[in-house]
Amino acid sequence: MNQEMTKSQCGDCKVCGKCGTLDCPEGRTCYTILVYSENVAGILNQITTVFTRRQVNIESLNVCASSTPGVHKYTITCFCTEEMVIMLTKQIEKKIDVLQAHYFTDEEIFILECSLIKVSTSQMLKDSEIGRIVRRHGARIVEVNPTYSIIEKKGLTEEIVSLFQQLDERGAVLQFVRSGRIVVTKSPVEQLDRYLEERESQRLK
Amino acid sequence: MDNELISGAEALMRALENEGVDTLFGYPGGNIMPSYDALYDHKTTLNHILVRHEQAAVHAAQGYARVSGKVGCVIVTSGPGAMNTITGLADAMIDSTPIVVICGQVGAAMLGTDAFQEVDTISVSQPITKWAYQIRHADDVATAVSRAFYIARSGRPGPVVLDFTKNAQTSMTEYHPQKVDFIRSYKPTPSPFREDIERAALLINSSVKPFVLVGQGVELGDAREELRAFLEKAQIPAGCTFLGLSALPSDHPLNMGMLGMHGNLGPNVMTNQCDLLIAVGMRFDDRVTGNLKTYAKQAKIIHFDIDPSEINKNVKVDLAVVGDCKHTLAEVTRLMEKTTHQAWVDGFKPYADREDVKVIQPAIHPTEGPLLMGEVVRRVSEATQDKGILVTDVGQNQMFGCRYFRFTQGRSVVTSGGCGTMGFGLPAAVGATFGAPDRTVCLFVGDGGLQMTIQELGTIMEQRAPVKIVLLNNNFLGNVRQWQYMFFRKRYSFTPMVNPDYEKIAQAYDIPCRTVTERGQLDAAIQEMIDTEGPFLLQCAVKEEDNVLPMTPPGANVDEMLLEVK
Numbered sequence: 001m002n003q004e005m006t007k008s009q010c011g012d013c014k015v016c017g018k019c020g021t022l023d024c025p026e027g028r029t030c031y032t033i034l035v036y037s038e039n040v041a042g043i044l045n046q047i048t049t050v051f052t053r054r055q056v057n058i059e060s061l062n063v064c065a066s067s068t069p070g071v072h073k074y075t076i077t078c079f080c081t082e083e084m085v086i087m088l089t090k091q092i093e094k095k096i097d098v099l100q101a102h103y104f105t106d107e108e109i110f111i112l113e114c115s116l117i118k119v120s121t122s123q124m125l126k127d128s129e130i131g132r133i134v135r136r137h138g139a140r141i142v143e144v145n146p147t148y149s150i151i152e153k154k155g156l157t158e159e160i161v162s163l164f165q166q167l168d169e170r171g172a173v174l175q176f177v178r179s180g181r182i183v184v185t186k187s188p189v190e191q192l193d194r195y196l197e198e199r200e201s202q203r204l205k
Numbered sequence: 206m207d208n209e210l211i212s213g214a215e216a217l218m219r220a221l222e223n224e225g226v227d228t229l230f231g232y233p234g235g236n237i238m239p240s241y242d243a244l245y246d247h248k249t250t251l252n253h254i255l256v257r258h259e260q261a262a263v264h265a266a267q268g269y270a271r272v273s274g275k276v277g278c279v280i281v282t283s284g285p286g287a288m289n290t291i292t293g294l295a296d297a298m299i300d301s302t303p304i305v306v307i308c309g310q311v312g313a314a315m316l317g318t319d320a321f322q323e324v325d326t327i328s329v330s331q332p333i334t335k336w337a338y339q340i341r342h343a344d345d346v347a348t349a350v351s352r353a354f355y356i357a358r359s360g361r362p363g364p365v366v367l368d369f370t371k372n373a374q375t376s377m378t379e380y381h382p383q384k385v386d387f388i389r390s391y392k393p394t395p396s397p398f399r400e401d402i403e404r405a406a407l408l409i410n411s412s413v414k415p416f417v418l419v420g421q422g423v424e425l426g427d428a429r430e431e432l433r434a435f436l437e438k439a440q441i442p443a444g445c446t447f448l449g450l451s452a453l454p455s456d457h458p459l460n461m462g463m464l465g466m467h468g469n470l471g472p473n474v475m476t477n478q479c480d481l482l483i484a485v486g487m488r489f490d491d492r493v494t495g496n497l498k499t500y501a502k503q504a505k506i507i508h509f510d511i512d513p514s515e516i517n518k519n520v521k522v523d524l525a526v527v528g529d530c531k532h533t534l535a536e537v538t539r540l541m542e543k544t545t546h547q548a549w550v551d552g553f554k555p556y557a558d559r560e561d562v563k564v565i566q567p568a569i570h571p572t573e574g575p576l577l578m579g580e581v582v583r584r585v586s587e588a589t590q591d592k593g594i595l596v597t598d599v600g601q602n603q604m605f606g607c608r609y610f611r612f613t614q615g616r617s618v619v620t621s622g623g624c625g626t627m628g629f630g631l632p633a634a635v636g637a638t639f640g641a642p643d644r645t646v647c648l649f650v651g652d653g654g655l656q657m658t659i660q661e662l663g664t665i666m667e668q669r670a671p672v673k674i675v676l677l678n679n680n681f682l683g684n685v686r687q688w689q690y691m692f693f694r695k696r697y698s699f700t701p702m703v704n705p706d707y708e709k710i711a712q713a714y715d716i717p718c719r720t721v722t723e724r725g726q727l728d729a730a731i732q733e734m735i736d737t738e739g740p741f742l743l744q745c746a747v748k749e750e751d752n753v754l755p756m757t758p759p760g761a762n763v764d765e766m767l768l769e770v771k
Contacts (some may be wrong), residue, residue: 038390042327042337049332090514096336096356099390199389 028079030059032109032183035074035092036066036099036192043097047074050091056080060113062180068192071099077181100195109183114154117167118175121149130172137163148174157181213343214243214374217307220350222250223382226278228269228639229253230262234282235322237309239374244280254639254668257660259286261632263293263364264658266304268636271619272594272644274427276357277304277636283311284322287368288329292626294364295333299623300448301425303362305353312372313341326368335363341370343378351385360393361512362425395513397528397536405507405526405533406540408481412505414549415441416472416479418464418493421448421622422486422510428531429453429615432485435538440545442553444472446487447607451617455591461553465493466757467604470564470766471556473757476501477764478552485509486530489519490623495763509533563768564754569609575748576724578605578649578677581731585647585675586610588731593645594619594637596672598630598654601683604753606649616641628657634672635664645735647673652704653682662714669739674716676744679751680704687752691770711742718742 037043044063051058059077066073080088085103092101121144124130134141139153153163160178167173185191211219217240221229229251233241244253256262259281266277281290287308297304311320330337336356340349353365409415423432429452436443436459444464445453453460462469464476476482482504487493494500497519506522508515509530516525526533568579582605586593596619597606603620612618619637621629634648655676665672686700711718717737719730721744734741755766 042331045328046331053332087514087518094512094514096388096391196389199392203387203389 028081029105030077030079031085031103031105032111032181033074033076033078033085033089033092033101033103034183034185035076035101036068037072037074037095038097038099039065039070039072040097043072043095044074046095047076047092047098050088051078054084054088056084056088060180062182066192068196071192075180075182100192102191104183104185108187109185111156111181111183112154113157113160113179113181114152115160115164115176115178117151117153117164117173118148119151119167119172120174121145121147123170123172124149127170127172130167130170133163133166133170139163208379210377211380212239212243212374213340213346213369213376213378214239215246216343216346216378216380217350217369217374218243218247218251219380219382220347221278222247223347224350224354225275227252229278229280230256230265230269230636231280232256232259232262232282232286234286234309236283236311236371237280237286237307237369237374238282239371240280240307240309240369252639253280254635254664256632256635257663258658259289260292260628261635261658261661261664263290263297263304263306264626264629264632265636265639265664266306267293267297267300267302267629268596268619268633269640270302270304270636271633271640272616272637273640274616275303275640276354277302277640279304279306281306281308282322283309283326284324286322287326288324291329291333292624294330294366296621296624296626296629297364298333298335300621301362301421302364303357304364305357305367306364307367307369309374310339310368310370313370314372316370326366330366333364334366337366337368339368339370340373343373343376346373346378347380347383348385351383352388355385355388356391360391361422394511394529395527397526397533401524401526402533402536403540404524405537408505408507408524409439409441409483409537410542410544412481413546414479415439415481415483415546416475416504417441417443418476418482418484418487419443419445419449419452420485420487421446421452422530423449423452424615426486426511426529426531428486428529428534431531431534431538433457435534435541438538438541438543440547440550441483442475442546442550444468444476446490446493446622447620448618448622449487450595450607451612451615454613455611456613459550462557463607465490466495466759467608467753467755469557469608470560470755470768471553473766474556474764475553477503477762479504482506483509484522485534486511488515491519494520495757495761495765499762501763560755560768568605571724576721576727576745577751578602578679578745578747579609580724581675581677581727581745581747582606582609582649583611584727584731585649585673588735589645589647593617593647593673594641596620596630596634596637596646596648598648598650599625599627600651600654600685601679601687601751601753602630602649602651602654602677604684605677608753610647627654630654631658631661631672631674632664634674635661635668635670638670638672645673646671647675649675649677651683652676652678652680652702659710662710662716665740666714666716671739673734674740674742675734676707676742677747678704678707678744679747679749681749683751684753686750690750690752691758707742707744716740716742718744720744720746722746
């Protein structure tokens with residue numbers, strides 16, 4: 001699957017696995033919302049209530065420190081209309097300790113996810129196709145013991161979902177976990193830096 | 206004074222004084238006791254009003270804030286005390302009322318242990334506050350309080366909660382006054398773009414039928430003068446929302462009346478006839494717009510608002526002027542051509558005349574039949590020379606109050622707009638008497654709403670708070686009954702109400718009372734109420750099954766107002 005295809009164009013997420021949901025709502029787009037906040041307690045709760053109140057499911061969520069000291073970065077994906085994602089973004093940005101919130105389509109960002117798949121070692125040895133699937137997907141086997149093996153796969157959502165689905169069809173999967181999406185923007189402009197500079201100059205005024 | 210160690214509770218008192226707080230509405234309890242102990246030494250500067258229920262403390266603070274323009278302040282205990290403030294917080298949030306609620310909390314070491322009177326107040330209040338913060342260290346008090354007041358009053362105002370753990374109240378700290386007026390992540394007043402101002406002026410200058418929607422933002426932004434100058438320069442007619450009613454004098458020739466479901470006919474109909482709709486500090490509530498699919502589709506729309514998240518939220522607009530309307534209105538006015546729209550303004554008159562004959566005159570000057578709410582409201586307004594403050598509860602009393610009270614001064618409406626909180630009226634009126642002690646505070650309340658917070662008669666008794674309580678008693682939950690009549694085949698499911706003897710209740714609370722059952726008694730009784738110093742309860746036995754009209758049925762088009770109910 002190529003990355004340029006949007007959810008609504010492909011129409012059937014069970015096949016392409018783009019954005020990683022196994023239950024793709026039709027007619028809605030996968031948006032990634034990036035939120036930067038001060039590092040204070042309780043922000044996550046405030047952000048999630050913005051979604052809950054409007055009946056939008058969060059598909060994935062990643063929270064980590066950003067490259068700016070004291071600033072936390074939230075990477076959130078969800079399916080909704082553009083109208084809704086605009087409202088979500090504005091309502092999130094309205095929270096006092098949130099510095100910025102922006103939304104992106106997949107074309108505007110570099111995306112990475114990682115996953116771990118635990119499979120039965122005996123089945124893997126019996127079924128040579130499992131090894132071929134792993135190689136075709138460029139995944140790595142990071143642990144092998146007599147009971148189980150662990151496969152690690154980094155990449156785009158649809159690559160990971162494709163790997164999982166193919167292994168799952170062979171009945172090999174014991175456990176599967178996929179991380180939240182992490183992204184960096186393709187834009188040459190670093191909006192957070194610009195915002196912080198602007199605010200710093202306003203503070204000094 | 207350097208290095209003087211004081212308790213966190215004492216630091217709170219000094220920080221409140223530093224913010225200019227003069228009045229606190231509150232109720233003590235276990236986990237806020239150290240602060241109440243500190244308050245005992247500050248009684249001369251911090252006037253504490255002991256309410257009879259924490260919900261009333263918040264509504265009183267709202268009333269105080271609305272009429273004074275200052276931040277209302279509440280102090281209550283943890284757990285049930287804090288939870289009883291929730292309704293008021295939600296009300297203040299949706300109606301953009303600046304209040305700070307300080308509530309006690311168990312000691313930090315006991316947080317999360319299900320300790321006595323421990324509730325996770327922050328998590329509960331976060332969705333309905335502008336900011337909610339837990340103070341866990343005495344050293345944090347000065348900054349947290351200053352930040353709280355800054356957030357509550359700046360930009361689009363709103364409620365703030367400070368959850369004050371017991372250990373933070375009792376432990377010692379040095380107090381240094383703080384003045385927070387900058388938060389990196391918070392831009393309360395966005396700067397408008399020059400081109401938006403210019404485009405707004407251009408659109409207005411080329412409009413033949415412009416119409417302005419005046420919201421509470423004009424009052425909150427202290428922009429009444431700027432609004433008048435704006436309207437008068439190009440002679441643009443305007444309609445006001447509930448909360449914006451006193452932003453423009455009722456008798457101003459360009460004031461075409463109230464917007465919304467029970468507003469005036471002209472402004473609602475003309476919303477769908479204008480060629481330019483200019484919304485100022487209002488949020489296109491569904492009670493104002495009716496059916497969004499047909500709302501002002503013929504017009505270009507400009508939205509002046511301080512809150513960017515309001516833009517395109519309910520109604521898609523052609524141009525947003527984001528910023529403080531005191532500034533943006535003045536800037537746009539400067540670029541506007543001095544002109545008139547006489548034919549357009551005159552076009553409102555037939556609607557006003559029609560409504561006057563069909564609805565208004567029968568409501569305020571009936572000659573027979575039982576007493577009507579409309580006539581009571583208008584007589585009371587006249588008795589204050591239209592200088593009174595209107596406080597209403599929620600329901601028919603509110604609709605008739607807002608329709609027939611008249612305004613000559615700003616900050617004269619205290620009503621629960623977005624939340625529609627029954628029980629709001631009585632405590633809010635108490636607060637209003639403290640926020641505007643020189644003005645006459647007139648409360649219109651139904652028999653349902655009065656009983657929701659009737660315990661506040663105790664506060665009124667103790668404080669001799671001069672609330673002129675006008676009880677519009679129809680032995681019904683009138684507004685719900687009206688809807689049952691119109692939309693539920695007259696099935697009056699639990700809306701008839703058996704009432705107590707309010708005269709006896711007033712007597713028990715030592716509040717002078719008069720009951721009016723006949724039209725002929727009304728004027729004298731109102732005069733007696735106005736002339737009586739302190740509180741007064743005027744009970745009016747009004748028509749039991751009266752309907753508020755006109756009415757845009759829920760979901761109907763804004764210009765489809767009913768003038769009568771079949």
